[in-house]
Amino acid sequence: MNVRLDETLRAPAFTPAGDKRAAYETHGTSFLTYLARRAAKTQILVPLATLLARGRPGGPETAAALACLAYYAAAASTTYGTGYRQPSFVDEEEAHERDRETGVDITAINLGKGREIAAEIRALIPRVGMYTSRERVLGTTIGLRGLGMPAPSTFTFAVSSEGRRAGLVEWSASARGTIVTELAPLLNRSRIRAYGGLDLSGSDGSRGSATLTRDGACEIRIVDANGNAIHLRAPLK
Numbered sequence: 697m698n699v700r701l702d703e704t705l706r707a708p709a710f711t712p713a714g715d716k717r718a719a720y721e722t723h724g725t726s727f728l729t730y731l732a733r734r735a736a737k738t739q740i741l742v743p744l745a746t747l748l749a750r751g752r753p754g755g756p757e758t759a760a761a762l763a764c765l766a767y768y769a770a771a772a773s774t775t776y777g778t779g780y781r782q783p784s785f786v787d788e789e790e791a792h793e794r795d796r797e798t799g800v801d802i803t804a805i806n807l808g809k810g811r812e813i814a815a816e817i818r819a820l821i822p823r824v825g826m827y828t829s830r831e832r833v834l835g836t837t838i839g840l841r842g843l844g845m846p847a848p849s850t851f852t853f854a855v856s857s858e859g860r861r862a863g864l865v866e867w868s869a870s871a872r873g874t875i876v877t878e879l880a881p882l883l884n885r886s887r888i889r890a891y892g893g894l895d896l897s898g899s900d901g902s903r904g905s906a907t908l909t910r911d912g913a914c915e916i917r918i919v920d921a922n923g924n925a926i927h928l929r930a931p932l933k
Contacts, residue, residue, distance in 0.1 A: 704929040710737035712931045717769040727852025728791035730783040732804040735772040735817050736795040743788035744824050748864040756865045758900035763928045766896050766906040769851035769871045770914045774890035776933035825855040842880035869898040
């Protein structure tokens with residue numbers, strides 16, 4: 697097996713991160729606004745415009761694009777930091793948030809019925825494509841490490857017609873798995889973190905996995921259709 701990429705990122709590909717990020721995402725927000733702010737990390741997806749370019753020297757890097765989507769899916773579905781505040785559950789159908797780094801509009805749509813907690817997140821990346829995710833919170837579990845909220849989730853990305861006109865190849869990918877958000881009690885405040893795993897699949901034949909840990913690390917492993925490997929370690933806080 698040929699290892700084409702083995703890289704460790706030293707800092708998150710979005711700002712702010714850590715405690716400041718947790719405050720931005722959770723303080724004074726409704727649940728849907730929280731989801732939209734949590735996903736406002738689209739800076740991670742910026743490299744797709746280069747990786748999927750038809751005229752890229754050496755050709756499009758679709759396996760690397762799958763790693764990029766995996767990192768974004770992990771970051772967009774998790775919050776890490778202290779000072780977490782419970783978002784309010786109000787009667788609303790959707791919420792919007794503009795990503796402060798990229799200007800991309802994030803839309804969170806309520807899919808829950810009755811007391812069910814379920815939502816869809818959408819983000820259209822101009823001249824690239826559409827990101828969509830769906831998650832459903834199964835309930836709350838109580839453990840030695842804190843309160844856990846497992847959410848089976850699906851994440852997809854597809855190059856748009858606008859992206860193809862801009863010179864990108866036709867490509868789509870998905871990530872599926874369960875992400876557990878965990879609240880760990882501290883003295884006079886709470887720490888929010890997450891863990892879980894995703895199975896990755898690209899339309900080019902690339903396959904892989906992403907693992908998220910409580911300490912804010914994301915490890916991504918992908919093998920493309922030719923047996924070449926990509927290994928990316930990226931921080932989530």
